[in-house]
Amino acid sequence: MKVLLFGGTGEGRALAEWMLARGLDATVCVATEYGETLLPEGVKVHVGRLDAGEMAALMADGYTLVIDATHPYAVEVTENIRAASERTGLPYLRLLRQSDGEDLCHKAENMAAAAEMLERLPGNVLLTTGSKELDHFARPGLRERCFPRVLPMADSLERCLALGFPPRNIICMQGPFTREMNMATLHQFHIDTLVTKDTGGYGGFRAKAEAAKEAGCVLLVVERPRNETGLTLEEIQRRLLGEEAV
Numbered sequence: 421m422k423v424l425l426f427g428g429t430g431e432g433r434a435l436a437e438w439m440l441a442r443g444l445d446a447t448v449c450v451a452t453e454y455g456e457t458l459l460p461e462g463v464k465v466h467v468g469r470l471d472a473g474e475m476a477a478l479m480a481d482g483y484t485l486v487i488d489a490t491h492p493y494a495v496e497v498t499e500n501i502r503a504a505s506e507r508t509g510l511p512y513l514r515l516l517r518q519s520d521g522e523d524l525c526h527k528a529e530n531m532a533a534a535a536e537m538l539e540r541l542p543g544n545v546l547l548t549t550g551s552k553e554l555d556h557f558a559r560p561g562l563r564e565r566c567f568p569r570v571l572p573m574a575d576s577l578e579r580c581l582a583l584g585f586p587p588r589n590i591i592c593m594q595g596p597f598t599r600e601m602n603m604a605t606l607h608q609f610h611i612d613t614l615v616t617k618d619t620g621g622y623g624g625f626r627a628k629a630e631a632a633k634e635a636g637c638v639l640l641v642v643e644r645p646r647n648e649t650g651l652t653l654e655e656i657q658r659r660l661l662g663e664e665a666v
Contacts (some may be wrong), residue, residue: 422444424483424510426501428455430596431515431603431653434488436463439655449478454573460491487656489515493617495645502624513659514650526640531556534615534642541638543612546605548628549642550617551576558583567591567609596624602631613638 425436430466432448437460440447440595447464456465466478469570479486486659490497498514505512528534531549535556544565547557557563563585570576578588591605604615614632614658618641619625632639633662651659 421659422483423447423485423487424449424479425457425487426490426497426563427590428490428494429515429596433459435487435489435515435656436460436655439660442665444462445658447483452573454571467540470500472500472503472507475509475651479504479508479510483510485513486510486652487515492516492619492648498648512657514648515656516648517655526638528640528642529566533644534563534640535559537640538566538613541613541640544610546609546611546637548614548616551579554579554583554585558585564589567611569605597627599627599630599634602628603635606631606635606637611635611637612638615640615642617642617643618644 421444423439423444425432425439425446425448427433427436427448427450434449436446440460440463447466448459449466449470450459452469453467456467459465462565470478471475484662486501489500489502490501502512526537528537531553534549538557539559539562544563544567545557547554547566547568551568554568554570557566557568563583566585568580568585569591570580572594577590577592581587589609591609597605605611611649614628614637616625616628616639631637
């Protein structure tokens with residue numbers, strides 16, 4: 421078996437480390453060099469963003485199984501991986517990140533809706549949704565009270581500055597963040613609302629939810645773009661060990 425794993429999540433990294441420890445022949449695809457630095461030493465890596473055609477060409481290089489462990493909000497990437505695996509006739513497994521936001525009352529269906537809600541909510545806002553969709557929150561009167569927490573990468577910082585977020589509000593840090601670290605951030609910047617995606621356990625969702633509750637903040641969750649079917653990390657591990665048919 422030769423596995424092509426599309427990573428980018430904590431679960432993907434955990435699976436890569438698990439396969440490496442068992443001597444399985446696997447290559448992990450990540451979009452950036454930064455993503456490569458998060459992988460365990462010794463893992464075979466392909467770095468660079470790929471479209472569906474490029475994915476199919478890579479899959480045709482002797483691979484026998486494709487595993488999609490990309491972020492639950494990376495809808496286009498997952499669609500491209502599915503299309504490429506169908507084109508090459510390779511079995512496809514989707515590693516699902518378990519949802520953890522069902523019990524929350526403040527929800528938005530997308531980033532634009534979240535920004536609309538924030539217009540009606542007072543006080544400072546901690547944005548933990550990443551840098552790619554910050555444009556929704558870069559509205560005059562809103563961006564001045566938003567504190568985007570983004571990865572410590574030049575392009576993330578440049579995007580925040582280009583969108584007009586005050587430099588003093590930009591927090592460049594690498595997670596995962598503990599409940600205590602989240603609470604310290606909420607107190608340091610006098611945050612009234614914490615905005616997050618429903619990223620599940622590996623994405624630090626629970627630590628953010630608990631910190632917001634303890635700090636008395638509103639927790640606003642941007643829901644996942646769609647309901648997916650797939651397998652847990654443990655279920656995929658059992659399949660790779662041959663306990664279940666792929």
